[in-house]
Amino acid sequence: MKDLTVKDFMNKILNGAAMGIVVGLIPNAILGEVFKALSGYGEIFQMLSQIVSAFSFTVPVLVGMFVAIQFKKTGVEMASIIGAAFVGSGAAQFVDGAWLLKGTGDLINIMLTVSFAVLIIELYNNRVKNLAIVIIPLLGVFAGFLGLLTLPFVGQLTALLGAMIENFTTLQPFMMMVLMGIAFALIIVTPLSTVAIAYAISLAGLGSGAANVGITATLFTLAYGSSKVNSKGTTFALFFAGPKMLMPNYLGNPIMTLPIVINATVTSIVAFIFKIQGTTASAGFGLTGLAGPINAYSFMSGSSIVNIGILIVQYLVVPLGIAIITHTIFTKMGLYKDEMYKFAAEGK
Structure with a gap:
């Protein structure tokens, strides 16, 4: 010691x-x-x-x-x-x-x-x-x-951050969704609770949808990086345990902020186009338990097949695609290495 x-x-x-x-x-x-x-x-x-x-x-x-x-x-x-x-x-x-x-x-x-x-x-x-x-x-x-x-x-720290994020809801929808998506994308890889913040500010509607797609963006960014250096089991576990599983990696490598922010920005813009929404109860979960897409589906109208297709694009195609692009570019540029995503308990 x-x-x-x-x-x-x-x-x-x-x-x-x-x-x-x-x-x-x-x-x-x-x-x-x-x-x-x-x-x-x-x-x-x-x-x-x-x-x-x-x-x-x-x-x-x-x-x-x-x-x-x-x-x-x-x-x-x-x-x-x-x-x-x-x-x-x-x-x-x-x-x-x-x-x-x-x-x-x-x-x-x-x-x-x-x-x-x-x-x-x-x-x-x-x-x-x-x-x-x-x-x-x-x-x-x-x-x-x-x-x-x-x-x-x-607890006051969480409440203070929640109050700051609540200001995003006063902005026009496009800016609100982008900033909300980025905020929750980053908070999910810190010890702070996204769920607690969502409840503290009663986040719902488009704001809840943005929070969930932001968290999903972080999840796929970490999952793709993890797939390069960790076992399939560890990477698979990310989709259930959530991005906090690689919290030590993020806090020890702040450069991860770059691909996460880019992914969250793109997924939030797509969410604005598709008008992805959610409830206070679903905000802060992302893909965990499929809370994000299931609640988003309940707000959608029209053809079920079309709506399911939109959710697949929103919660899988876009975040995974951006994760692949950013990881490939940044590793080739030498901004970071695959080992940055190595899970500390891998193999133990």
């Missing part, structure tokens, strides 16, 4: 967070809509739908576990980091005398909290080995307390 640079420390936190998100969200992303559609055919499907939904609530726990693994912590230390992550996530809230579980919590604050926990445990350095089983969990509680202290301020 002493030999770790700040960059190395942050990379371990980001890689742990990325793995926690992938494992926590993939079951619901793949099977959630399937079991929901089948729920009318028997209680077993209702139960399975609830199970995969509940599985996503484990994201704070899984982030804590994978971060602890990154830092090669012992079992007791890992358990304490996990406990701190869960407390600091804000997912569990005490309301009217009862505990309520609310979503997966705040990812930024989860990462802050596990950082506190790792640093505190490292500072303690197992000084009293015989009391480690007692002292280390207490250190985890203290880290969780620090996380709860920072939680309101992190």
